[in-house]
Amino acid sequence: MKKVKKWGVSLLAASLAIFMTACGSGEVKTGGTSTPSTAPSGEAKPSYTLKLAHITPPTHMWHLAAEKFKEELDKRSGGRMKLEIYPSSQLGTEADMVQQIGAGSVDFGFITAAYLSSRSPSFAAWFTPYAFKDLQAANEARKTEIAKKILGTLEQQGLVGLDYLFAGQRVMLFKDKEVLKPEDMAGLKLRVTPSPPLQDFYKSTGASTEGLPLPEVYSAVQTGVIDGMDMDLDATITNKYYEVVKYGAVTNHMVWPAVAMVSKVTFDKMPDEDKQIIREAIDAAANFSATTRAGQEEEFKKTLSDKGMKIYEIDPALFDPYKKQFDEKYGPTDPLIQEFIDTFRK
Numbered sequence: 001m002k003k004v005k006k007w008g009v010s011l012l013a014a015s016l017a018i019f020m021t022a023c024g025s026g027e028v029k030t031g032g033t034s035t036p037s038t039a040p041s042g043e044a045k046p047s048y049t050l051k052l053a054h055i056t057p058p059t060h061m062w063h064l065a066a067e068k069f070k071e072e073l074d075k076r077s078g079g080r081m082k083l084e085i086y087p088s089s090q091l092g093t094e095a096d097m098v099q100q101i102g103a104g105s106v107d108f109g110f111i112t113a114a115y116l117s118s119r120s121p122s123f124a125a126w127f128t129p130y131a132f133k134d135l136q137a138a139n140e141a142r143k144t145e146i147a148k149k150i151l152g153t154l155e156q157q158g159l160v161g162l163d164y165l166f167a168g169q170r171v172m173l174f175k176d177k178e179v180l181k182p183e184d185m186a187g188l189k190l191r192v193t194p195s196p197p198l199q200d201f202y203k204s205t206g207a208s209t210e211g212l213p214l215p216e217v218y219s220a221v222q223t224g225v226i227d228g229m230d231m232d233l234d235a236t237i238t239n240k241y242y243e244v245v246k247y248g249a250v251t252n253h254m255v256w257p258a259v260a261m262v263s264k265v266t267f268d269k270m271p272d273e274d275k276q277i278i279r280e281a282i283d284a285a286a287n288f289s290a291t292t293r294a295g296q297e298e299e300f301k302k303t304l305s306d307k308g309m310k311i312y313e314i315d316p317a318l319f320d321p322y323k324k325q326f327d328e329k330y331g332p333t334d335p336l337i338q339e340f341i342d343t344f345r346k
């Protein structure tokens, strides 16, 4: 009898151990699930293990911003909010991630505004060419009414738009040709993210565009399938494009925001205090991202020159007719895009 009882206890302990291992630390892992814990005041407060997914490698600024967000959540919640980060498309494409966030099986995403513009066209506003004088100006634009209204368009899709994270602005890389003015791009085949405003901007110069996903770009340019690409300096370094392109025109013609979003399923279950912690933590991460990145511009240009690329600038005024074409085409398609252009085009 004694032996049977001992076995029963061992079995119970083993089952508990398996459950604890499956749950990581004994806390329930979410999308959005929480466990109550008791605060020193005696008031029960939930604790969470939340998941965040994004597409960039751990060396990219958006991942560093995710780490900062994690740290801020932990600090501001007194350890109640833990974050697991899944970089490098570990949870699938951006379409997969948005689907999982909508369903509540993933809590947060840093999703490119470029991808979102295919689901919620107002995000195309962020690709208004030459809308901001520099990255700090774009970072200040995060706080404007129009930026918030654009985030609000995600609500219909079960997503809560929280903020924007900026890394580098867009530049132009060319394999063999030093492009000195927009017209020099006529006839070149360039990789441009498959988002209509970005592609239209390039097509208006006479270039043709290929909407290749990031992992295919290196070999496409190496083998001459494409003649160059729209990119940022960050990814030029992390993906080693300097090995296969000779020329880098630092045009900074468009910003490149990731949209920080949270699942409505997760958010709606949270008390206001925890929603506020999330909002403040993401604000800190977004400021960290833009400010740190702004300070790296010269260093990144030097890194690429040292790697053998010719890094140069093109006078932005040469793009004036193409800016006008963008504004005239996209402004009338959406009142939010028109408001964005009117707000930032000086």
Ligand code: BEZ
Binding pocket: 055, 056, 112, 193, 214, 230, 231, 232, 235
């Ligand atoms: C791109 O597709 O060009 C890209 C995506 C994420 C970060 C940087 C670049």
